[in-house]
Amino acid sequence: MHPFSNIDVNNTAAGNKLTLDDSTGVDQTLERLDNLSSRIFYFCESKHQLIPSPSVANSIKSVLTNFSIAYECIYEFIDSLKRETLTPIYTLLVSEFISSLEEDVEHDYDLYVFCRSSLGAMIESVGIVMCNDGAENLLSLNDIFQFVIEIASELCTELAKTAGSTEYSGLSFPLVHDFTAYIVPVCNVLRPLMDDDTGEAECYRGTIERMKSEIFDVLLEKMLSLRSLCLKGEVEDVEDVPWWSLYLVILKHLCNVSKLCNGFESKFWETTKRVKSSLSFLIFSLVTKSEDYEWLFEVMDFDARSHLARMMIPEVGDNEECQYNMLTNRSELLKDSYGYIGIIARPEQLLGGLFVQFENEQATGPDSKVNPAHLEYFRFSGRMIALALMHGVQIEVVFDRVFFLQLSGKGVSLQDIRDSDPILYNSYKQILDMDPEMVDQDVLGLTFVTELEVLGSRKEIELCPNGKDTVVDSKNREVYVSLLIKHRFVTSIAEQVEYFAKGFEDLIAPSRAQSFFRCLYLDDLDLMLGGRSNVSIEDWKAHTDYHGYNKSDSQISWFWEIVERMSVEERKVLLFFWTSVKSLPLDGFGGLDSRLDIYKNSQSWDHLPSSQTCFYRMYFPPYQSLDVMQDRRRIITQEHVGCSFGTS
Structure with a gap:
């Protein structure tokens, strides 16, 4: 019970709301302010508390003859409570005043709104209790x-x-x-x-x-x-x-x-x-x-x-001093990249730009456990995926659903392994769908054990305590299948998932890494890493400039007519021949580093097109007909040609 409960408070007549030009209302307000001042002091004295601003409280008593100043003092007094180190006693004080004020004013009255807001700010810090907790000095x-x-x-x-x-x-x-x-x-x-x-x-x-x-x-x-x-x-x-x-x-x-x-x-x-x-x-x-x-x-x-x-992905620093330099050999690309990025580089060094120079070139812009360093390769992979996301590079990597779910901190169900291992999925599903009577007759001859094969040797693993002696029946078969899935798809690759996550967290803050995967579907991540496979011809045209040709020239019209007839895969090969990019960023051609260019060269019409992929430039002579251009296009969009970097 509040200490105010035994104090007699004069109430105004029903329906008589306060207004500034109402002399009766002013008199009543002044009377209530006088009473409020006494109540404040009584309240604080009874709780052995000090008023945060004694001068303010004294002002309330001394200026009661001035309506506006009195209200200003109330504002200042309550505001002073918020500026003090908050204690629950202040929330009781403000709550009591709001109750008193509520009898005379509407809820949209400025002073009422201010007091209600002030009380909210206080309980945000000190909290409230259940109605029957009996905690002293806390609002319920x-x-x-x-x-x-x-x-x-x-x-x-x-x-x-x-x-x-x-x-x-x-x-x-x-x-x-x-x-x-x-x-x-x-x-x-x-x-x-x-x-x-x-x-x-x-x-x-x-x-x-x-x-x-x-x-x-x-x-x-x-x-x-x-x-x-x-x-x-x-x-x-x-x-x-x-x-x-x-x-x-x-x-x-x-x-x-x-x-x-x-x-x-x-x-x-x-x-x-x-x-x-x-x-x-x-x-x-x-x-x-x-x-x-x-x-x-x-x-x-x-x-x-x-x-x-x-x-959640940090921005790549554009300061040249923060650039990380790598000198590598094309024939040893994986080995050298692993050395520079997986072993030598500190995480902070990879937050800036990457400058790769190839040796002797002029630079312009199954069972992994066989390898003793296989876990470090998973950490390296985590770093590489984070770098690809940071730099907006499409790498056409597709994540396995089971691996993705564990990075997200989610469980793996039977349905989740359907694509990862169709044979095991069908086997487990048959166990669950089998007639209960047949299962209880031990037709399957199963117990809670599984076999693990490592480098040709087989080892029996119990799925639960006393698993060898626990027979699978119709009542426990769901638990059996669940434990099989956990062992085969979670426990057995836990270390690999952990090291990949460590590598990813080297560049993406650990507090955000799991949230990153949780806020995406698997298809979302595949799209972010692989880019868009559907190429818009109109977008392609809008981001292409011509040099030596005009947009209205026959050769340009033939070129785009040929592109429109191409299959999706052929367009990807052409794009790669032109730019070394197979899949477009999420923003389409607008997400590339620069616009594309078609240059007219002076070679004879029997020459093939050529390209400078670093600059997104393609060159071809003024072919004499659409058929000739089509034939030359067919040659460069063969997989073994188009994917060999068509650099002239």
Whole structure:
């Protein structure tokens, strides 16, 4: 019980709200301020606390004859509490004053809003307790719950005006901050009840139901208006509508509320999927810290997911002094690269540019355990993948699903091994699908053991304690298959996964590495590493310049006509012959280092085209007909020719 509870407080008549030009209201306010001053001192004295600003409190008593100065003193007094080292006693003090003030003013009254916001800032730091915890000097859930309802109602009003709008002044940042300040401690207090089996959760069923009906449902319904969000066509710069970022803040709190009761969460995800395109646009356009939005992964499109992932990758330094130099031999490329990148280089040396010079050249721009250093090669591989992502280089590496899942910190299921090992998948599935009676008759003759083969020798491994004597039956076969999968696809390659992760974390901060993989699907990572295989001819044309030819020349028209007839693989070979790039970055031709060039040369028409891949230049003579050009194109797009770097 608060120490104020036995103090007589004069209440104003019902319906008599304060206004500055109401002399009766002013008299009543001055009387309440006088009473408040006494209550403050009584309260602090009874709790053996010191008032943070005695001069301010004294001013309240000495200037009661001046309405505006009195209010200014209250602002300063409460503000002074926030500037002090916070103790729970201050939250009780401000809460008591808000209760007193609430009897006379509307909830949008400036002083009321200021006090409510101040209280929110305080409980953000000191927290609250359950209603029956009996913790002295701490506000309880019941003490502040009404403020959460009020703020949620005000947010609904603003959302109705602002969602998708570029004309309205926007959502209030202070209001959303206040919502955060109150909803976070409320969720923190209620969350432990979700796993409570003592029946205590039933005592708060009413509170949780009010959370659903008066906060969760109404705010979530308003968020559907995001479907009409003004997208790229009407907004040139999202910085002109900074309040759009607040939609994501509100959604994150609703996501946390959704976990408080069965049925909440499914409704939350059903609703957010209905506004998936708008949410993905907001994330792609506004989000600058990927850690805060991993929770929205399930309702993002590829652009948003890859955007979050790329933000975890450090930018490559463009300072020449930070450049890492390597001198290598083309015939020993893997060995030399492993030496420079896997062994010699410190992680920080690889955060800048890479300069590779080949010896004697002018530079321009199955069972791995046989090898004793095989684990270090996995670490080297982790570094190489991180470097490829940092530099935006497409390397056409495809990750195995099982390997990817372990880097993500996720488990491996039967379905996950289907592509990795179809034979084992079918074998395990047959065990699970077999008639239970046949399994119980020990037709399979299986126990909880498996065999491991290393360099020709076989070793028996028990999958669980006393596995040799544990017969597989219809009741334990799912556990048996699960343990087989774990041993074959997790335990047996755990060291390799660990060393790859170490290499990746040498360049991508360890705190972000697992989040990087978690916020992507496997296909997303393959696309980021392999680039786009579908080449847009129009994009290709738009990023090509001509030298010696005009765009309208027959040779240029024939060239593009031939390219349009080519298969996807033939186009990739032509692109590689021209640029040494087989797959385009995610941004298409615009993501390459420079534009492409076609040069007219003076050689006779029977010569083949040539290229300077470092400069994205291709040269060909003025062929006399489309058929001749087609024949020359056919030769250079043969795999063994086009992939030999068509450098002249």
